[in-house]
Amino acid sequence: MSSYEMKTVLPGGLAEVKAHTVEALKAQGFGILSEIDVQKTLREKLGLEYEPYLILGACNPNLARQALDIDRSIGLLLPCNVVLRQLVGQVEVSILDPEAMFAVTPEATRQRLEPLAQEARGRLSHALQTLERTL
Numbered sequence: 001m002s003s004y005e006m007k008t009v010l011p012g013g014l015a016e017v018k019a020h021t022v023e024a025l026k027a028q029g030f031g032i033l034s035e036i037d038v039q040k041t042l043r044e045k046l047g048l049e050y051e052p053y054l055i056l057g058a059c060n061p062n063l064a065r066q067a068l069d070i071d072r073s074i075g076l077l078l079p080c081n082v083v084l085r086q087l088v089g090q091v092e093v094s095i096l097d098p099e100a101m102f103a104v105t106p107e108a109t110r111q112r113l114e115p116l117a118q119e120a121r122g123r124l125s126h127a128l129q130t131l132e133r134t135l
Contacts, residue, residue: 004100006121008128009092010135014052017091017135018084021056024130025082028123030058033079052086058095063120070112077101080120093131095124 010017022032034057042048057079067074080101083094098120102113 004097005094006097006125006128007092007094008132009087009090010131011090012135014054014084014086014091017093017131018054018056020131020134021082021084021093021127024127024134025058025124027130028127029060029062030080030123030127031061033057033059052084054084056082056084058082058124060120060123063116067113067116070116071105071109074102074105074109074113077104080124093128095128097121098124 025032036055038053038055039050042050059079064078067078080098081096085092098117102110102117105113
């Protein structure tokens with residue numbers, strides 16, 4: 001695991017794990033704003049074959065609003081990406097760590113964002129733990 005992600009590997013197929021992931025995120029106040037099918041895009045645009053790979057754009061509206069109230073430019077770092085990657089008989093679920101994401105902001109901004117980043121990290125971590133218990 002890298003310093004900028006939180007992840008787990010779960011048994012099952014992409015569709016099943018995606019459904020559980022969306023529900024676990026929803027329980028923590030996150031909605032899915034976007035979905036990018038990387039496998040489909042690379043096949044259509046570049047003629048490349050790639051494993052099933054989805055990028056979900058997850059957002060907690062209340063936390064996003066608070067972050068935007070601190071720094072309107074924070075929208076450049078939103079939403080939080082959740083990656084689902086099909087492995088053999090398993091799916092890797094990776095979530096961008098909000099604390100790492102906000103580390104690129106200026107020091108004064110980062111200090112004000114820190115409580116929000118910690119709350120978001122806790123909620124996302126809880127969603128991963130729920131997935132591990134569910135699947």
